[in-house]
Amino acid sequence: MIRLEDLRVFIHTVDQGSLSAAARLLQLTPAVASSAVARLERELGVRLLIRSTRHLRLSEEGERYLPHARAMLETERQGRHALGAGDGFSGQLRLTLPSGLGRRLLRPWIDEFQQAHPKLSLQLHISDRSMNLFDQPLDAAIRYGVPPDSGLVVLPLAAGNRRVICASPDYIARHGTPREPASLREHNCLCFVWHEQIHDDWHFDYQGRGRRIAVSGDRTSNDGEVVHRWALDGIGIAYKSHLDVIDDLRANRLVQLFPAEWCEPAPLHLVCAGRDALSPALRALAKHLRAQCDRHLNENAAR
Structure with missing residues (x-):
């Protein structure tokens, strides 16, 4: 009889690329995870995984069986959900x-x-x-x-959300409006820090080709909300997700400076x-x- 727990170990092993990673994810010991896959292979009478000291890959039989294993787990989840669907x-x-x-x-x-x-x-x-x-x-x-x-x-x-170049009306009144991506080099640009790296190369699709503009400014932060607040306070220009600033654009607290199609997808x-x-x-x-x-x-x- 095939155990659902063994199917989970098999599927996670394939998704993670190793038995040890699957064991960590499922909070099992590597020995227990290995036994689960071996038990499933014995039950089916085929070898599902080809293992060496360094590599693990699906066998031909494993390739054919994997979508059915996923379907069995999905059916079990849907069954549990149906039992409680009346109560949400x-x-x-x-x-x-x-x-x-x-x-x-x-x-x-x-x-x-x-x-x-x-x-x-x-x-x-x-x-x-x-x-x-x-x-x-x-x-x-x-x-x-x-x-x-x-x-x-x-x-x-x-899926269709894009980034927006924006600034407050006060900043524009004091410093003017950039007319094209290259003009951003003349402005105080507010940069976001991601994985300890300052994202000061801003990407655009301008005049039919991709452009990378190296920008600079006097403030950076690893918190997107802080960058947003600086833009609202009139300190500089931000490159933000449209969803993130949509209410401020609507209320004229921020102004969109470039056409949407110039800006990169987000x-x-x-x-x-x-x-x-x-x-x-x-x-x-x-x-x-x-x-x-x-x-x-x-x-x-x-x-």
């Missing part, structure tokens, strides 16, 4: 959100979702630091861009550590947040 979702959702967007938009939208499912409890981590979902006790992260880790599951929330995603971590509650939350992002962006476009 329950349990805990542990999420990490970017600082500015998390406080202004995502937190109220996630509160709405929790209120519709009162048996859910929330644990929100507000930070612009990149957190390893395989090592941290988190269910999902909401982040800009597409993570390079192929083991992660990525659900789009605002897609927003919900990310979790593998398909096994993608619970029905997370799927429903992603659907709710995607609808809210679409509404927010479309309202701004209409105005």
